[in-house]
Amino acid sequence: MSSTQLAAPVSVGDPPPERRPRSRRRVKGDAWPLLLPALLPIVIFNVYPLLQGIYLGFTDSRAGLNQVTHFTGLENYRDLMDNELFWSSFRIGMIWALSVTSLQFVAAMGLALLLNENLRLRWLARTLSLVPWAMPPVVVAIMWRLMYDPNSGPVSGASQALGFGQLNLLGNFETALPAVIVVGIWAGMPQTTITLLAGLQGVDETLYEAAAVDGAGAWRRFWNVTLPQLRPVVVAITSLNFIWNINTFDLIYVLTNGGPGGRTMLPMLFAYNEGFRYGHFGVAAAMGNVMVVIIVGLLLFYLRSRLKGTGADR
Amino acid sequence: MSAARISPAGRAGQYAALIAYVVFLGFPLLWLLSTAFKNSREIALGGSGLIPSSPTLSNFGDAIDRANLVHAGLNSLQVAVATTVLTVLLALPAAYGLARFKTFLRPVTLGWVLVSQVFPTILVIIPLFLILKQFELIDSLPGLTIVYVVFTMPFCLWMLMGFVANIPRDLEEAAAIDGANRLRILISIVFPLLRPGVVATALFAFISSWNEFLFALVMIQTPEKVTLPLTLSRFVGAEGQVQLGALAAGSLLATIPSLVFFALIQRRLTSGLLSGAVKG
Numbered sequence: 385m386s387s388t389q390l391a392a393p394v395s396v397g398d399p400p401p402e403r404r405p406r407s408r409r410r411v412k413g414d415a416w417p418l419l420l421p422a423l424l425p426i427v428i429f430n431v432y433p434l435l436q437g438i439y440l441g442f443t444d445s446r447a448g449l450n451q452v453t454h455f456t457g458l459e460n461y462r463d464l465m466d467n468e469l470f471w472s473s474f475r476i477g478m479i480w481a482l483s484v485t486s487l488q489f490v491a492a493m494g495l496a497l498l499l500n501e502n503l504r505l506r507w508l509a510r511t512l513s514l515v516p517w518a519m520p521p522v523v524v525a526i527m528w529r530l531m532y533d534p535n536s537g538p539v540s541g542a543s544q545a546l547g548f549g550q551l552n553l554l555g556n557f558e559t560a561l562p563a564v565i566v567v568g569i570w571a572g573m574p575q576t577t578i579t580l581l582a583g584l585q586g587v588d589e590t591l592y593e594a595a596a597v598d599g600a601g602a603w604r605r606f607w608n609v610t611l612p613q614l615r616p617v618v619v620a621i622t623s624l625n626f627i628w629n630i631n632t633f634d635l636i637y638v639l640t641n642g643g644p645g646g647r648t649m650l651p652m653l654f655a656y657n658e659g660f661r662y663g664h665f666g667v668a669a670a671m672g673n674v675m676v677v678i679i680v681g682l683l684l685f686y687l688r689s690r691l692k693g694t695g696a697d698r
Numbered sequence: 699m700s701a702a703r704i705s706p707a708g709r710a711g712q713y714a715a716l717i718a719y720v721v722f723l724g725f726p727l728l729w730l731l732s733t734a735f736k737n738s739r740e741i742a743l744g745g746s747g748l749i750p751s752s753p754t755l756s757n758f759g760d761a762i763d764r765a766n767l768v769h770a771g772l773n774s775l776q777v778a779v780a781t782t783v784l785t786v787l788l789a790l791p792a793a794y795g796l797a798r799f800k801t802f803l804r805p806v807t808l809g810w811v812l813v814s815q816v817f818p819t820i821l822v823i824i825p826l827f828l829i830l831k832q833f834e835l836i837d838s839l840p841g842l843t844i845v846y847v848v849f850t851m852p853f854c855l856w857m858l859m860g861f862v863a864n865i866p867r868d869l870e871e872a873a874a875i876d877g878a879n880r881l882r883i884l885i886s887i888v889f890p891l892l893r894p895g896v897v898a899t900a901l902f903a904f905i906s907s908w909n910e911f912l913f914a915l916v917m918i919q920t921p922e923k924v925t926l927p928l929t930l931s932r933f934v935g936a937e938g939q940v941q942l943g944a945l946a947a948g949s950l951l952a953t954i955p956s957l958v959f960f961a962l963i964q965r966r967l968t969s970g971l972l973s974g975a976v977k978g
Contacts, residue, residue: 415795415796415799415801415803416801418791418792418794418795418799419791419792419795419796419801419803421788421791421792422788422789422791422792422851422855423792423803423807425788425844425847425848425851426810426848426851426852429826429829429844429845429848430814430822430848430849431810432825432829433822433823433824433825433826433829434814434817434821434822434825436825437820437821437822437823437824437825438821440824440825441821445824494715494719495719498712498715498716498719501712503712503713503716504713505713505716505717505720506716508720508724509716509719509720509723512719512720512723512724512727513719513723514960514964515723515727515957516723517960518905518953518956518957518959518960518961519909519953519956519957520908520909520911520926520927520930520952520953520956521909521911521927522909522911522927522930522931522949523730523927523930523949523952523953525934526730526930526934526945526946526949527726527727527729527730527946527949528726529934530729530730530733530942530945530946531726531729533942535741535742535744536733536741536742536744536942538725538729538748541744570722570723570726573723602704602708624815627815627816628815631818631819633819633911633912634911634912634927637911637915637931638931638934651818652818652819652820655818655820656820656912659820659823659824660916665824668820668824669820669821669824671820672817672818672820672821673821675818676816676817676818676821679816680816683816
């Protein structure tokens with residue numbers, strides 16, 4: 385849900401630490417009545433359904449009255465392996481998530497570096513970079529449909545003015561995925577930019593002075609001072625971005641609904657269709673389980689290689 | 699880096715890049731704004747000017763009539779306000795408890811906030827749908843509110859905990875020495891200091907539920923109960939060339955509350971981030 389999208393930048397670091405924690409004050413029993421009203425709904429409506437959802441992935445659960453659910457073990461997964469549409473959606477999801485995450489990182493890093501400089505117009509760029517954060521994803525999608533509209537949109541308009549004729553980016557098999565990737569980058573700029581900017585502002589100034597004395601140019605300073613200093617922030621935000629991106633739903637649902645010809649059928653859209661259009665709850669949940677395994681696997685691989693990297697540097 | 703000398707050419711390059719960013723980020727917004735004020739003839743003719751040739755307000759009227767905007771807006775408002783009030787009422791004591799007491803629930807809760815990010819919504823949404831169906835809370839705004847409260851809660855807890863932790867304990871201890879009891883300390887010391895944090899958290903909860911789409915899509919079935927994002931997404935489906943202006947106008951109206959509230963809390967949201975992220 386969008387709240388988690390909104391939420392996460394702050395979860396990049398630890399919450400502000402308490403000032404002078406005093407271990408003497410431990411009133412154990414007292415905390416429960418304060419906590420229960422908040423935690424109970426989370427357990428009932430989030431933790432429990434989640435566990436049940438994981439289980440559903442191993443059953444033949446279907447929508448509809450009087451449907452008896454059987455445990456079917458790995459059958460859903462065998463079916464998915466044989467399903468060409470699953471593989472294509474999986475491939476599209478990976479292309480989407482990896483390109484959006486990496487391009488977003490490059491774009492946001494560039495913007496953060498500029499915002500960290502003393503430039504005029506900085507306030508404007510900073511404000512604009514935050515706006516997507518506040519917009520309903522549905523509205524972001526509608527806005528970009530207007531941008532890409534073949535008849536009246538400015539993208540097609542520019543193409544016509546240059547003599548290339550009308551351009552239907554979202555309707556074309558080759559261009560649909562790149563076109564939605566641009567939207568993904570636009571929509572995710574705020575969290576990434578602000579996180580990186582926060583990281584930049586935390587970099588010790590004296591390191592730059594030392595590097596400048598050693599005769600390092602701007603690029604060398606960025607590569608040898610800024611990036612290594614930012615490493616934890618970069619690893620955190622790219623990991624979170626990857627998770628959010630691979631789980632994207634709203635944007636694509638409104639932009640293309642998976643079309644044309646399934647070319648933008650992201651995994652979550654595929655799972656949604658299986659579950660709520662065809663009523664195959666078990667298959668949809670199985671798809672969710674597959675995504676969890678893949679996400680966790682990739683994250684472990686990524687985090688391990690990043691951590692090794694730090695070890696080798698020092 | 700500002701200390702280093704930058705050549706005029708370097709500066710020019712920086713400004714060029716900054717302007718490119720401003721265009722990339724800002725142009726789609728301007729286009730949405732401009733489309734909302736273009737008349738249908740201009741849109742149908744493919745007029746690609748940024749400035750409407752004869753600005754009109756008719757799109758707003760059309761959007762309100764055809765997209766059921768007022769009704770959906772009231773539904774969204776009802777759900778968002780209820781979610782905000784409930785979330786803050788439940789999260790405030792819990793955040794205080796988590797920040798001030800040593801309990802195993804603290805690492806458990808914080809761990810959950812992070813771990814729950816990994817699980818795609820589809821895994822939760824099917825069983826949740828089945829559970830709520832048993833209680834006849836599907837296709838009902840109270841049902842949607844419950845879901846929003848639950849899914850906004852973790853981050854609100856996280857945010858509020860940070861604000862509680864920033865209140866010096868000494869203040870509370872001083873009051874205790876003066877003979878104030880726990881409730882009195884909470885009411886006359888903690889809550890007043892916490893007010894800005896509570897406002898920020900409340901607005902955040904409001905924005906989240908106002909903008910939310912997937913749960914509403916799955917749970918709401920009858921047209922009388924649709925929320926704004928839902929009605930807008932259906933409007934897209936029914937769109938012809940003529941309706942693009944109304945679509946833009948409706949989208950614009952639906953975004954205003956979030957944008958205004960976001961502007962109010964943006965500093966607090968990002969400064970909370972600043973204090974957290976740098977320590978990474």
